[in-house]
Amino acid sequence: MTQGPVQNERAPVIEPGYTLGSVTDKISSIVLTRPTSNAWFVGFGVAFLLLMMLLFAIAYLFVKGIGIWGVNAPIGWGFAIVNFVWWIGIGHAGTLISAILLLLRQSWRNSINRFAEAMTLFAVASAGIFPLIHVGRPWLAYWLFPYPNTMRVWPQFRSPLVWDVFAVSTYATLSALFWFIGLIPDLATLRDRSEERWKKIIYGMLAMGWRGSARHWHRYETAYLLLAGLATPLVLSVHTVVSFDFAVGIVPGWHTTIFPPYFVAGAIYSGFAMVLMLAIPIRKVYNLEDFITERHLQNAAKVMLATGLIVAYGYVIEAFMGWYGGNRYDAFLLWNRLHGPYSFFYYMLLACNIVIPQVLWIPKLRSSPVWLFLVSGVVLVGMWLERFIIVVVSLHRDFLTSSWGMYYPTRWDWMTYIGTIGLFLSAMFLFVRLLPMISIFEMRTLLPEAEVKE
Amino acid sequence: MSAAPMRNLDLMTPPVVKTIQQRSLIIGLVFGGIAALGAWHQADEFFRAYLMAFMAWLGVTLGSMAILMLRHLTKGAWGMVIRRILGAAMRCVPLMAALFIPLLFGLRRLYIWARPLDAMADNHLREHLQEITKTYLSVNGFVIRAVFYFAIWWGLSFFLTQWSAEQDHPPMRDNSTRFKALSGPGLILYGLTITFAVIDWIMSIDPSWISTIFGLSFLIGQVLSALCFAVVVERILFRYKPMSELLKPEQVHDHGKFMLAFIMVWAYFSFSQWLIIWAGNLPEEITWYMRRLHGGWGYVGLFLVLFHFAVPFVLLISRPFKRDITRLVWLAAWLLLMRYVDLFWVIEPNFSLTFNITWLDVVVPIAMGGLWLAYFFRNLSAMPLVPAYDVFAVEVLEVAHD
Numbered sequence: 075m076t077q078g079p080v081q082n083e084r085a086p087v088i089e090p091g092y093t094l095g096s097v098t099d100k101i102s103s104i105v106l107t108r109p110t111s112n113a114w115f116v117g118f119g120v121a122f123l124l125l126m127m128l129l130f131a132i133a134y135l136f137v138k139g140i141g142i143w144g145v146n147a148p149i150g151w152g153f154a155i156v157n158f159v160w161w162i163g164i165g166h167a168g169t170l171i172s173a174i175l176l177l178l179r180q181s182w183r184n185s186i187n188r189f190a191e192a193m194t195l196f197a198v199a200s201a202g203i204f205p206l207i208h209v210g211r212p213w214l215a216y217w218l219f220p221y222p223n224t225m226r227v228w229p230q231f232r233s234p235l236v237w238d239v240f241a242v243s244t245y246a247t248l249s250a251l252f253w254f255i256g257l258i259p260d261l262a263t264l265r266d267r268s269e270e271r272w273k274k275i276i277y278g279m280l281a282m283g284w285r286g287s288a289r290h291w292h293r294y295e296t297a298y299l300l301l302a303g304l305a306t307p308l309v310l311s312v313h314t315v316v317s318f319d320f321a322v323g324i325v326p327g328w329h330t331t332i333f334p335p336y337f338v339a340g341a342i343y344s345g346f347a348m349v350l351m352l353a354i355p356i357r358k359v360y361n362l363e364d365f366i367t368e369r370h371l372q373n374a375a376k377v378m379l380a381t382g383l384i385v386a387y388g389y390v391i392e393a394f395m396g397w398y399g400g401n402r403y404d405a406f407l408l409w410n411r412l413h414g415p416y417s418f419f420y421y422m423l424l425a426c427n428i429v430i431p432q433v434l435w436i437p438k439l440r441s442s443p444v445w446l447f448l449v450s451g452v453v454l455v456g457m458w459l460e461r462f463i464i465v466v467v468s469l470h471r472d473f474l475t476s477s478w479g480m481y482y483p484t485r486w487d488w489m490t491y492i493g494t495i496g497l498f499l500s501a502m503f504l505f506v507r508l509l510p511m512i513s514i515f516e517m518r519t520l521l522p523e524a525e526v527k528e
Numbered sequence: 529m530s531a532a533p534m535r536n537l538d539l540m541t542p543p544v545v546k547t548i549q550q551r552s553l554i555i556g557l558v559f560g561g562i563a564a565l566g567a568w569h570q571a572d573e574f575f576r577a578y579l580m581a582f583m584a585w586l587g588v589t590l591g592s593m594a595i596l597m598l599r600h601l602t603k604g605a606w607g608m609v610i611r612r613i614l615g616a617a618m619r620c621v622p623l624m625a626a627l628f629i630p631l632l633f634g635l636r637r638l639y640i641w642a643r644p645l646d647a648m649a650d651n652h653l654r655e656h657l658q659e660i661t662k663t664y665l666s667v668n669g670f671v672i673r674a675v676f677y678f679a680i681w682w683g684l685s686f687f688l689t690q691w692s693a694e695q696d697h698p699p700m701r702d703n704s705t706r707f708k709a710l711s712g713p714g715l716i717l718y719g720l721t722i723t724f725a726v727i728d729w730i731m732s733i734d735p736s737w738i739s740t741i742f743g744l745s746f747l748i749g750q751v752l753s754a755l756c757f758a759v760v761v762e763r764i765l766f767r768y769k770p771m772s773e774l775l776k777p778e779q780v781h782d783h784g785k786f787m788l789a790f791i792m793v794w795a796y797f798s799f800s801q802w803l804i805i806w807a808g809n810l811p812e813e814i815t816w817y818m819r820r821l822h823g824g825w826g827y828v829g830l831f832l833v834l835f836h837f838a839v840p841f842v843l844l845i846s847r848p849f850k851r852d853i854t855r856l857v858w859l860a861a862w863l864l865l866m867r868y869v870d871l872f873w874v875i876e877p878n879f880s881l882t883f884n885i886t887w888l889d890v891v892v893p894i895a896m897g898g899l900w901l902a903y904f905f906r907n908l909s910a911m912p913l914v915p916a917y918d919v920f921a922v923e924v925l926e927v928a929h930d
Contacts, residue, residue, distance in 0.1 A: 232807075310796065322807035329808050332740035334800040383716060391723065391740045398664060398727070399738040400656040401812070435712075 085372070085441075087182045088520045089364035097365075097521065101514045102267050104360055110507065113359070118503040124496020131489040132207060140210055142486045149469045149481040154208035156461045157491050159316055160344065161201035161498075162242065163337075163457065165249070166309055167345020168194030172252060173305035176298075182373060184516040185365045189356070189505070190349050191253040196501040197348070198246045200494040205238070207490075234318035241315040245308050252301045258284050259294065260510045313341040320464060326407040327468030330395070336388035343381040343427075344457035346374050347450035354447045356506065365512055368441045375440040378431065378453065385460075386428045403473060415480065416467050419459050426456025537925075539912035542768035549905035556898025563895045566888045572879075573886045575634030580875050581893035582631065583730065584753070584868050585900045586624050587746075591754025592617035593685060594718050594747075597711035600688075600704070605923040606782035609774055610758040612914065613765075615692060616907035617754065618685045623903045625678040627896065632671065641665040641735050653736055665732055673728055677721045684714045695915035702919045722747050733878045737816045739805070745797045752790040753867045756860035759783050761908075763857035770913055774924050777851040784850025787860065788841070795837040820873060824883025828873045836866040868893060 092100075135142060145152040168190040175183040206212050218239045220229050229236045262284035265277035284290060317337035320328035350371065357366040396408040411420045430452050439445040471478045505511065518524055567574040592614040599607030599614075607614075635642040640653075641661050648654040657665070687710055691703045723743025731742055762783075765771035805813045820829055840859055849855055876884065914921050 314796075314800065318803065318807075321804045324808045324810060329804065329810075330740045331742075331801045331804050332744070333804070335741070335744060335797065387719060387723075388740075390720075391743065395738045395740050398660065400660060400736070401738075 085367055085369040087185070087367060087369055088517065089367060090522075092364070092521060094518050094521060094523065097517050098263060098267075098514050100362075101365075101510050101512050101517065102264060104506075105264060105508065105510055106267055106269075106273075114503065114507060118500065118507075121496050121499035121503055124493055125500045126496075127489050128493020128497055131486050131493055132203075135207055135486065135490075136212070140208065142484060144481055144483045144487055146479055146481065148472065148477055148479040149466055151208075151465050151469065152481055153483050153487040153491055154204040156458070156465050157494065158201050158204035158208075159461045159465075160458050161197045161204075161494065162245075162316060163313060163341035163344045163461075164348045164454075165194040165197035165201065165245070165345065166313060166338070166341040167349050168192075168197075169245075169249065169252075169305050169309045170342055170345070171349070172256070173302040174309060176302045177306060181520060182369060184520055185367075185512050186349065186353060186370055186374075187516070188253075188256065188513045189352060189502075189511045191249065191256065192502065192505045192509075192511070193345075193348060193352060194249045195246075195253055196498045196505075197345075198242070198249060199501070200498050202242060202246065203494060203497075204490075205242075234315055234322055237315045238319060241308075241312045245312045248301065248305055248308060252298075252305055255294070255297055255301065256513060257509065258282060259286065259515045260513060262286065263514055264510065309342075310338055313337045320468075325468050325472055326401070326403045327411075327464060330392055332388050332391055336385060339381040339384035339388070340457055340460060343378055343385055344454055346378045346381070347453035347457070350374050350378075350446050350450040351454065352502065354443045354450075356511065358443070360506075360511075362512065365517060371443060371446055372437075372440045375434050375446055375449075378450075379434045382427065382431045382434075382453070389424070389428065406471075407468065410471055411463065411467055414467065414471065416463070416470075420463055420467070423456055423459040423463055426452045427460060430456075537770050537773055539770050539914050539916055541909045541913060542765065542771075544764075544768060545905050545909045548764070549902050549909070552898045552901035552905060554898070556895055556900075556902055559891050559895035559898055563888065563892045566891065570886070570888065571634070572637050573888045574892065575631070575637045576876065576879055577886065577888040577892035578631065578634065578896075579638060579729070580868070580871050580889065581896040582624070582627060583726075583746075583871050583875070584893055585620075585627075585896055587750035587753040587867065588617055588757045588900075589620045589624050589754075590618075590681060590718065590722060591750035591752070592758070593621075593681065593688070594715065594751050595754055595758070596688060597684075597714045597718070600707035600711040601715075603704070603920060603923075604782070605776075606779045606786075608914065608918075608920060608924045609776075609779045610762055610783070611692070612911055613758045613761045613908065614754065615689060615911070616904055617757065619689060619907045620900060620903050621678065621681045621685045623900060625682065627899075628674060628678070635667060635670070639665075639732055639735075641732060642667055642670075657735060660735065665728075665735060670728055673724065677725050680717050680721050684710070684717065688714075692915055692918075693911065695918040695921075696912055698917055700917050700919055704920065719743075719747060722750065730875060733875070734816065736812055739801055739813075739816075741797055741801050745794070745801065748790060748793045748797060749867055749870060752787070752794060753864060755783065755786050755790060756863045756867075759787070759853070759860035760857055760864070763853050763860075765913070766853055774914065775853065776924075777853075779924075780853045780856060781847070781851045784844060784856050787856075787863070788844040788850070791837055791840050791844070791863070795841075819877045819881065823877075823881045825873065825877050828869065828883070832866065832870055832873060836863070836870060840866075 088097075143152055143154070145154075168187075171183050171190045172187040172194075176187075206215050209215055217227055218229060218236065220231075229239075258281055261277050261281040265274055265281050268274045268277060314334040314337065317333040321330060321333040323329060353366055353370070353374075357363050393408055396404040399405075411417065431449055433439050433445070434449060439449075466481045470481055563574065563577075566577075595607070596611065596614045596618060599611060631638075640648075641657050645654055645657050645661070648657070688707070691706055695701050695703060723746075726743055726746045730746070731738070759780075762771060762775060762780075766775055802817065805817060808814070819825065840863060843849055843859055849859075872885075872889065876889070914924060916925065
């Protein structure tokens with residue numbers, strides 16, 4: 075889409091008064107010269123402790139088996155799958171920002187794409203743990219891959235669970251590549267600006283000999299655009315496959331055709347909420363308000379509003395069809411959500427995902443960091459609850475009354491879940507400290523002096 | 529920044545529009561007469577064809593409204609150049625409302641729930657219908673809901689037109705805040721009303737079958753039809769001033785990109801629906817596809833996969849193809865035809881187990897199309913092709929850089 079020449083009424087993407095040099099100084103100094111604050115150590119310390127808790131919980135799981143979790147006979151997919159879907163959904167915003175918005179020439183993305191991609195990578199890492207430890211014998215997880223073997227074991231290619239293995243591993247690979255290739259020119263900047271020799275060596279190796287020649291830039295641009303093109307379908311396909319995991323089953327609450335677009339919208343919804351939850355404190359702590367401006371917050375809020383409404387559409391149409399379709403099991407599912415033992419969580423879900431986020435219609439709140447931070451937190455809770463409702467409430471009372479049951483997460487479930495938040499945050503803390511969290515060279519292209527005269 | 533007198537360009541539509549309008553009207557009346565004969569002799573077939581034709585032309589009308597609202601939210605020259613084309617199509621809502629009335633005389637022929645239930649052989653279906661016809665699927669409810677949908681569509685179209693007309697005269701106006709304030713909620717209303725409208729009008733033909741993505745499939749089909757229609761009209765106008773001066777390859781390129789995106793979304797929704805129902809293989813769902821994949825209907829489905837998706841997809845990958853209006857227009861026209869085939873494949877198998885096409889399936893859409901086009905071209909010639917006193921009109925009115 076071509077940008078119109080008239081942009082006067084919008085907030086700027088980068089505050090005025092910066093030059094090519096000062097942008098570089100400002101971003102690279104966070105990594106190179108700024109002393110590590112005590113707050114960083116405290117934050118990283120807490121996150122690291124949570125990560126240690128995750129390792130402990132997983133180690134104990136390997137010793138004892140998944141009996142330590144709350145999963146049982148009707149509810150075979152407990153927290154592990156809830157958390158997997160939640161994390162993988164969060165990752166989607168990063169890919170949307172870095173790939174789709176790049177192809178749509180939305181240059182405002184330049185100041186948030188780097189850490190959004192990092193967020194994707196760490197979210198996918200957190201997500202990937204769950205299916206692996208959920209299989210019960212994780213040391214045999216490689217059986218999921220179709221490799222030639224003498225056991226006559228071959229994956230069931232008609233199952234979306236197998237597609238998921240490919241979808242998620244492709245996603246992880248491509249996200250890592252995309253992120254790293256985008257980092258190369260900035261790594262070279264850090265190499266050139268480091269004072270200490272060991273930093274020069276490390277950043278130098280990571281920069282892979284980047285000299286910034288015209289040929290380098292030409293190849294870089296080609297590669298980056300190509301990767302963006304490859305990453306774009308992944309924004310849709312990964313969560314579509316995740317939704318197929320549920321939808322091809324005939325369980326009421328899972329088997330519904332709206333699931334693919336509804337899952338994708340929900341993923342982007344929660345992902346942008348996470349982007350805001352990270353961006354708002356980061357821009358405050360590192361004084362980056364000039365780079366991550368009100369405009370970014372507003373745009374992210376608008377994306378949240380739009381995707382949230384698609385999610386709401388999903389709820390409306392699902393509830394309507396449950397009533398209209400005349401299938402007694404679908405009707406019972408609706409009743410069970412509204413009046414069953416987990417009804418509190420369903421109402422919470424409606425409040426968190428549909429009702430509360432509507433405050434984003436108010437332009438004033440869309441540009442208030444405090445409000446956005448709070449609403450984003452609410453949305454993240456809501457989207458977690460959505461997956462909980464889909465997984466647990468659908469399974470706990472299915473067709474046969476005699477096989478009904480209840481699901482109660484154990485402390486190990488909680489330790490694993492909170493532990494992955496620790497993993498995610500530890501990685502984020504390290505990333506913010508060791509790498510340029512905003513793309514230096516892409517920011518420079520936003521400056522007035524970088525504009526090409528036609 | 530003075531816009532209108534900028535190039536002394538007459539922004540009114542060329543005289544050819546009048547000619548097309550008259551010819552469309554003649555075609556509409558002649559074919560309408562033939563179709564009326566059919567209504568007399570083959571009423572069942574007539575109403576089926578009428579429903580399909582109605583949905584096809586409603587698609588262009590409402591899809592135009594949706595794209596227009598999307599433009600108001602996002603801006604860009606791609607939308608400014610087709611804004612008045614979309615607007616003229618959107619203003620066919622009253623015509624579509626009038627054309628809806630004859631359908632009411634065919635309710636019993638089209639919808640099983642509108643017939644007496646006692647004679648029904650299938651017990652399970654009868655019990656379900658006895659339940660649902662009390663609350664939702666009743667003739668009264670059907671009419672009341674339709675009035676409600678058309679009222680919303682007419683209201684949206686009214687305000688969008690009024691505010692746009694203000695921008696034809698000095699002083700320079702920036703109505704974008706108003707447009708935005710209406711378009712956000714307007715798109716939500718459109719999404720919800722069209723969903724429930726197609727449940728009433730199409731899905732309820734087979735009241736035992738449900739699919740939650742059905743509304744969205746129609747929505748994307750409508751938007752695709754509207755975009756293709758706008759491309760066809762912009763091509764016709766491109767032969768004459770002022771469009772020949774306004775339309776740039778960049779904007780055509782954007783229209784081509786939208787076409788690509790929309791056919792991909794259409795394919796995505798259609799494939800998802802098929803995969804989920806096929807894998808579930810439940811008797812109340814899979815029958816819908818069994819009907820559409822056997823008895824000759826499967827070839828129509830395959831034809832859609834190839835020519836509503838695969839071939840257009842491959843063509844639209846090419847950048848030169850998307851930028852060249854003289855080539856893109858052929859695909860746009862083709863896709864309009866494919867939209868009708870898709871509607872045919874969704875609707876007609878409800879009535880016939882084996883492949884079945886009647887002369888009415890061809891004549892009725894042409895008749896309705898003739899009337900619709902006459903009305904459309906009348907709307908189009910009533911306003912200039914660009915609102916010259918919109919501050920954003922410079923997007924297309926300014927002299928190109930190169």
